[in-house]
Amino acid sequence: MDQLKQDRLADRIKGVLYGQAVGDALGMPTELWSVSQIRRQFPVGIRDFETGPRTNAIAMNYLRGQYTDDTSQALIILDSLRANQWQVNPTDLAQRFLTWAESVHAFEHNILGPSSKAALLAIQAGRDPQSATKTAVTNGCAMRIAPVGTLFTPDQLPELVSLVVAITRVTHATDVAFSGAAMIAGAVTAALADYDWSAVMDWASLAGDAAKRLGTPTWAASPQARLRLGLEIARATQDDVGEFTRQLRELVGTGTAVSESVPAALAVAYYTQDIRRCALLAANLGGDTDTIGAMAVAVCGAKQGYHHLPMGWGSLIDRQNPQQHLTTYVTALLAGRHQL
Template sequence: MDKRDKILGALYGQAIGDAMGMPSELWPIQKIQDYFKGKITTFLDGPKSNDIALNFTKGQYTDDTNQAFVILDALIENHFVPDTQIIVNHLQKWAKEIGAFENNILGPSSKAALLAIEEGRDPLNITKKAETNGAGMRISPIGSLFDTLHGDQLVQMVFDITKVTHSSDVAISGAAIVAGAVSAAVEDKTWDEIIKYALSVGDQAKKLGAPTWNASCKERVKLGIELAKRYQYDEEGFSQAIYDLIGTGTMASESIPAAVSIAYYTRNVHKCALFCANLGGDTDTIGAMATAICGAKQGFSLIPPEWTGLIDSKNPQYHISYYADQIMNFRNMTN
C-alpha cells in the first residue's frame, strides 16, 4: 500500500470519526443509549436536543476536522513553515465565517485565546493554562507529514501549531502523542510500535509546554493499552473501562489517552468510528483522533466507499485529495 493511500486514510479517518461521533457529542452513555434506542449504527443528523450537534446533518464533520484543514491551509500558504500569525488569521477567518464565536462551536481554550488575540491582548496567560483537547483534535494531519526518522521535526511542528491556542505541557504532549501515532501508522509500524513511538514523541513534546498538574497522558495511554489487552474479547467491558477509568471528557488527559487506546483496540476505521460514537463524552473529538490513527494504519482503499463518498458530498468546503497531494509533496521534499 502506498503512502498516499495511508495519508488519505488518516485524513478521511479524522473526518469519519468526527462526523460519526457528532450526534452524541458530550452526552453521557445513558442518554446515548436511551435516545438512539441502543446504539448508533450509521451516520445521523445531529439531534435537536443536543445543543452542540443540532445544526449538523448526517455526514457533516465538526470544528475538529474543519480546524485540521484550516491549519493545513495555513501551512500550505507558507510552504509548510508554521507561522503563528498566518495560523491565527486562518482560524479567525474560519471562525467568523461560520459564527463560531457566537454559536458554541469553538472549544473554550481556543475561543478564549483567539478572542484575546482579536482584542490585542497577549494570549499566553490563557494558552499556558489550556488543558482541553482542542490541540489534539486537529493535529492528526501533521503526523502524516513526517516519517518516524524525523521525530524532532514532528515535535517542533506540533509545538509551533499547538502553542497558538494551547501551550500547556498536557496539551502539547497529548497532541504529539496523536501526531506520533499517525506518523508511525503511515509508516505501517506494528500496533505496539505505534504506541511506543507516540509515547516517545509525547515525552519530548511535554518538555516544551508550560507545567501543569494534569494527569499524565503517557501513563493514561499505558493504562488504556493494559485495558485493551485485558478486555480483548469483551468490547462492552473495554468501553465501560475507558469510560470509567481513563475518562471521555474534554480534558486532553482524558480524551487523548482514550482515543489512542481505542485505536489500538479497534484497529480499523469502521469499528473505531462506531465504537467512539457510542462511547459517551466527547465522542466526535475522540472519534476524530482515534479513527485518524486507524485510517493511517488501514489506508483509504479499505475504508467503505459509501462512507468516504458521504464525507465528500456533505463537506464540499474542503477537498481531501488536495491535502493528500500537498502532504505527499512535502514528504517527498523532506523525508
C-alpha cells in the first residue's frame, strides 16, 4: 500500500475511534430521556458537549466531553485483542470488563446495561452466565463493536462475523445480539472501504444476516427489517429533519433494544452522512442517545475520516478522557489488519 493510501486509511480508522467517542460524549447528557425532557433541560437542544445533568440518573456521573461505557468497553475489547494476538480470549475479555466495571463503580452507579450487568455479575460470582447471555436483546453488544470493523475488508465477511460473534458471546448470545453487532461492525468495514452510502447499508444487512443464524433464537424484531424501514423514512423525509426524527422514534424506535437502536443509528448515519450533523441529531433524538450516537458517528467517521471532525472536538475528547489515548489504537488496528 502506498503512503497516501496508508495515511487515508489511518485517518478513517481514527475517524471511527473519535466518531465513537464524540457520539457517545455528545449523547451522554440526554441518555434515556424523551424529547420533551431534553427540551426542558436544553431549550435549544444539544448544540455542543455538556456535563451530565444532575437530573439524569445515568449521565450525572459524567463531565463535559467524557465518554461513557460504550467507548470504554470498545477500547477494552481492543486491549484484549491486542494482548491475545487479535484472537478472542473470553476469560481475558470478561476479566477486563469486570476490572473496569469495578474501577468506575459501574454496578453501583447504574452505568452498565442490563444484559452486560447480568452476565458480568454471574461471572464475578463464579456462575455460568448463559442464563443471561441467551436472553440478551439489549444493545451493549453493538455499542462497543464499531472499531472491530476497522480490522477487515469487505471480502472478509466470514472472518468479521466470526470475530464479532466471539466477542459478543461473552455477554450476549442471541440472534439479534449477533446480528446487530455485526451490522454495526459491517457498516464500518464497508464505509472504511469507501462504499457509497446505500452499499454501506446493504453490507451491514448482509453481515447481520450471516451473524443472526449463529445466535439463540428470540422473539425480538429483526434489526435488518427495521433498518429497511429506517432507510425508507430517511429517503422520504430528506428535506424535513423533524419529520425524519419523529417517524424514526415512532416506527423504528430509539430505545435500548438491539432491534431499535442499531437500525436507528444506521438510519441516522445514512440520513446525515456527516460527522457533525450525525452527532448533533443523535444527541437530540431521544432514547438511548449516547449509544445511538456512538454507533452512528463511528460509521460516519469511517466514511469521512478524522479530518472531518469539527475543530476542537478531538482535543476535547483527549483532554477529558486521559485514561486512554485514542491515537495509539490507530497504529494497533493498522497492524491488526495484517494479522487477521
